[in-house]
Amino acid sequence: MTKIRHVQVAPTRAQWLAPGAGIDAHRHDDHQIVYAGRGVLAITTDAGSWVAPATRAIWVPAGTVHAHQAHGRLELHLVGLPATENPLGLDRPTVLTVGPLLRELILAYTRPPHDDSPERERLRGVLLDQLRASPQQPLHLPAPRDPRLRALCAILTADPADGRTLAALGKEVGAGDRTLTRLFKSDLGMSFPQWRTQLRLHHSLVLLADDLPVTTVAHLCGWSSASAFIEVFRRAFGLTPGAHRA
Known part of the structure; x- marks a missing residue:
């Protein structure tokens, strides 16, 4: 210990x-x-x-x-x-x-x-x-207590770009999407899309600190385009990824 x-x-x-x-x-x-x-x-x-x-x-x-x-x-x-x-x-x-x-x-x-x-x-x-x-x-980014939710969150933490639906991820962890939807609200206090966006934003900050290009960061974090990533990042942090790096 x-x-x-x-x-x-x-x-x-x-x-x-x-x-x-x-x-x-x-x-x-x-x-x-x-x-x-x-x-x-x-x-x-x-x-x-x-x-x-x-x-x-x-x-x-x-x-x-x-x-x-x-x-x-x-x-x-x-x-x-x-x-x-x-x-x-x-x-x-x-x-x-x-x-x-x-x-x-x-x-x-x-x-x-x-x-x-x-x-x-x-x-x-x-x-x-x-x-x-x-x-x-x-x-x-809250930590889950339920073991099924922990398993699902571990999958996405290992690969934030994983774009599978909650139903598809649920098959891997042994829980239905309705159960997981309820668990996200009760255990983490947010919806699945909110948690995944939060995870991707956290991961993007780490990658930007390692000087990766903005387009690469967007791809590795699961955004469909650099412009989509920049807009979400700006709304969350009040500045663009490029301005943050500077």
């Missing part, structure tokens, strides 16, 4: 992670904001995974067991907040929109020195104000 590291104080710092590097499963007694200034960050918990490009940050509540994974060379920024201070009132990991001002505040706040100066306190106050105003984004 893997030992989960317990960190009492969530750190506030900036660090680089090499492509494919990670931080093993751990938990801390504080809340934490996790942000990728460059590269793509993935966070995994028992409840599923969250992937965030540079236009998004991830809120990790106190006590949440989680692991970090870098895709591309990752410029990781961590902001720790006391468990008594929850500006968003969130009790589960959540993806937040990061606009230009919030991005600069996170970058500035995670740079040394980490002291108790009046200037740093003012910076922290503005950062919290911007967090309160930050829209939440539905970019969570």
